[in-house]
Amino acid sequence: MSDAAIELHEHEEEEDLPAWSLPAEAVDRIRVPVTLPDQVTREWAWGGSTGAGVRVCILDSGIELDHPLVGHVDHSVAVLRDEEGELQVVEDGEGDLCGHGTACAGVVRSLAPDVELTSVRVLGAGYKGGGETMLHGLGWAIEQGFPVVNMSLSTTRTKYVERLHELADRAYFKRVLLVASAHNMPVESFPWRFASVISVGSHEETDGLTFYYNPTPPVEFFGRGLDLDVAWLGGGTLRCTGNSFATPHIAGICALILGKHPDLTPFQLKSVLYQTASNAKGAP
Amino acid sequence: MSDLEAAVAAGVLGADEAHRALLQATVEVARAIFGAKAASVFLLDEEADELVFEAVSGEGEGELIGMRFPADTGIAGWVLTTRQPLIVDDLSADTRWSRSQAESTGYVPKSMMSVPLLVDERALGVLSVLDRPTESKLRLAEVDLLGLFANQAAIALDLLQRARRARAALAGEGRLAPLARVAARLEEDERDTALELLTALDRLLAATS
Numbered sequence: 001m002s003d004a005a006i007e008l009h010e011h012e013e014e015e016d017l018p019a020w021s022l023p024a025e026a027v028d029r030i031r032v033p034v035t036l037p038d039q040v041t042r043e044w045a046w047g048g049s050t051g052a053g054v055r056v057c058i059l060d061s062g063i064e065l066d067h068p069l070v071g072h073v074d075h076s077v078a079v080l081r082d083e084e085g086e087l088q089v090v091e092d093g094e095g096d097l098c099g100h101g102t103a104c105a106g107v108v109r110s111l112a113p114d115v116e117l118t119s120v121r122v123l124g125a126g127y128k129g130g131g132e133t134m135l136h137g138l139g140w141a142i143e144q145g146f147p148v149v150n151m152s153l154s155t156t157r158t159k160y161v162e163r164l165h166e167l168a169d170r171a172y173f174k175r176v177l178l179v180a181s182a183h184n185m186p187v188e189s190f191p192w193r194f195a196s197v198i199s200v201g202s203h204e205e206t207d208g209l210t211f212y213y214n215p216t217p218p219v220e221f222f223g224r225g226l227d228l229d230v231a232w233l234g235g236g237t238l239r240c241t242g243n244s245f246a247t248p249h250i251a252g253i254c255a256l257i258l259g260k261h262p263d264l265t266p267f268q269l270k271s272v273l274y275q276t277a278s279n280a281k282g283a284p
Numbered sequence: 285m286s287d288l289e290a291a292v293a294a295g296v297l298g299a300d301e302a303h304r305a306l307l308q309a310t311v312e313v314a315r316a317i318f319g320a321k322a323a324s325v326f327l328l329d330e331e332a333d334e335l336v337f338e339a340v341s342g343e344g345e346g347e348l349i350g351m352r353f354p355a356d357t358g359i360a361g362w363v364l365t366t367r368q369p370l371i372v373d374d375l376s377a378d379t380r381w382s383r384s385q386a387e388s389t390g391y392v393p394k395s396m397m398s399v400p401l402l403v404d405e406r407a408l409g410v411l412s413v414l415d416r417p418t419e420s421k422l423r424l425a426e427v428d429l430l431g432l433f434a435n436q437a438a439i440a441l442d443l444l445q446r447a448r449r450a451r452a453a454l455a456g457e458g459r460l461a462p463l464a465r466v467a468a469r470l471e472e473d474e475r476d477t478a479l480e481l482l483t484a485l486d487r488l489l490a491a492t493s
Contacts (some may be wrong), residue, residue: 061362098362123365130365153366157405184369184424185431187402204424226424227373241371241422 033263040275040282042209046256051112053262054255057146058108058248059137060101060153062094062121069106069231070117078121079137087136092121099233103240104152104248106231111208111252112259118146123153131160135167138178142171147258150251151180151197152244154189164191172196177258177266179251181243182219193218198254198270202226202246211250213277221273223249300451303444304339310437311341314413317433318426321415322393324348325401325437326360327445328409335360335410338441343391343414353388359398360410367407369399369427369434394418399430401438408441 022030037044055074063073078092096102096119105117122137123130134155141149149171155164168191171178180192182201192199195217202225203212212222225246232238250273257272258264264272275282307325315323322342326335333355337348355361363370373395393414401409411434416422453459470478 061365098357098365100362100366123362153368156367156402156407181368183367184427185399185402186435187367189367202424202427227422232377236377238375238377239373241373241424241427242369244366244368244370 034261034268036268036271036275040272042276042282042284045272045276045282046253046260049112049256049259050114051252051255051259052114054112054115054148054258055118055146056108056112056115056251056255057118057120057141057144057149058101058105059120059122059134059141059149059151060104061098061123062092062096062101063105063117063119064096064099064102064231064233064235067102067106067231067235069237070102070109071113072117073105074116074118076119076121077140079133079140087132089120089137089140092119094121096233097121098123099238100152100244103230103232103238103245104150104251107208107228107245107248108150108252108255111249112255114259115148115252115255118144131155131157135160135163138164138167138171142167142174142176145174146176147262148177148179148251148254150248151178151191152247154181154183154192156187156189158188161190165194167191168194168196172266175265177254177269179247179254181247184243196266198250198273200225200243200247200250202241202243208249209253210278211253211273212279213274220270221250221277222246223253225249300444300447303440303447306440307339307437307444308341310433310440311339311411314411314430314433314437315341317429318397318413319417319420320413322391323411323413325441326410326412327441328355328364328407335364338409338444343393344389348389351388359396360412363398363400363410364407367400367402369397369431371395371397371422371427373422397427397430399434401434401441403438403442408438408445411437 063070063076065073076092077089078094079087079089082088101119108115120137120141122133134153168178178191178197180197180199182192182199183189184201191197199218199220201219201222203222204226205224208224210224214220214222223246225243226241227239228245229237230240230245254269257269274280277283311323311325322344324337325339327338329336334352335355337351340348355364359370359372375393375396395415397413399411400407401411413430454461
């Protein structure tokens with residue numbers, strides 16, 4: 001099937017539909033904005049896309065401004081406590097406090113050069129209260145409707161699991177794709193274990209567009225995470241390994257796909273990822 | 285765990301020194317397995333918000349124990365904050381990090397593998413392996429192995445902390461110190477009588493609660 005045969009519809013204004021039933025006259029109103037072709041290929045999925053028009057949120061330690069491998073950062077905010085101890089999202093001029101967010105942003109930029117980057121700083125102000133700060137930042141990112149949120153972090157605190165689960169589900173239905181790092185240690189951590197997110201581990205190959213679908217989760221995808229030069233503080237690079245860096249590879253690929261097919265839902269996008277994975281038939 | 289339970293556990297499992305030896309053995313094996321120049325364990329001091337060198341094998345052994353630095357800085361600080369392992373292969377490229385590390389320890393490693401030490405939901409510290417042989421290409425299986433090792437080190441660190449808490453509770457102004465002092469003053473045969481008294485008190489409290 002050619003691209004021309006793909007039906008694309010403008011986003012219709014949201015109408016209140018009964019969530020639990022579908023009257024006959026309402027069928028027209030839930031036409032699927034994008035239908036996938038019989039054979040989903042990488043060319044169909046992101047051929048010609050640069051990620052232009054896609055807003056990607058990096059939930060991390062901030063992003064260094066003017067790093068040559070990151071380029072322009074559209075918006076930087078931080079989650080901080082105010083004088084009353086309440087968490088607030090405020091404009092941020094600190095850049096990156098430890099280098100990690102800059103590394104993730106650089107990876108996304110390397111794959112999808114024209115995305116719009118937003119930094120939400122939830123790390124780097126000490127290890128204490130990290131869970132609450134992360135949840136607040138994630139909630140804000142979902143409200144802002146970023147199509148892609150990169151989360152190269154997780155929490156082991158079970159007290160946050162229920163709220164995090166609710167946020168992940170809310171994101172899924174609001175077309176906010178959460179791309180989350182799996183833990184490569186024998187510990188329970190979240191949100192990467194949730195089915196509503198895209199969870200990412202590392203493979204050992206050197207091509208940034210090589211990625212694998214794992215039919216035996218909890219880790220659903222493997223991206224490039226071994227021995228790669230990532231952007232770091234001071235405009236430089238560091239050679240790093242970790243699932244933290246595999247995650248923005250998948251986030252970057254998602255941004256490429258959404259650059260070409262902005263109406264894909266997270267459900268559809270995960271299907272496209274599966275069909276274009278290096279171990280599936282849609283890959284070259 | 286209550287202070288008393290911790291005290292009993294510490295008594296059963298051995299002294300602070302034995303736990304320290306366990307931790308030391310862990311870093312030595314970690315260093316040997318990876319053929320690295322050094323391996324170390326940092327303990328998180330939550331009150332001071334600092335990381336403390338708790339065990340070191342190889343470069344810096346004997347000099348670094350007890351040295352502290354802020355918990356939210358450097359590679360180890362990042363690993364603790366995100367609770368994610370991180371492997372860096374050209375640390376000298378991070379001039380800010382190398383400078384501060386050189387100033388504090390006199391040793392700037394070229395590469396560093398760091399993993400958080402997690403017990404249940406708590407992050408107790410960080411295990412680092414420094415300067416693997418440059419000719420050996422890193423494989424993900426090594427990262428997994430380090431993760432397994434971190435599990436063992438975390439258990440050792442947890443035991444060490446419990447033993448310290450127990451000793452603190454029994455010493456000086458600790459909550460259980462009067463009990464320890466009374467026990468120390470008593471002759472052996474008097475201890476049996478004191479224990480009977482305590483057992484009776486326990487029964488009485490159980491009956492009234």
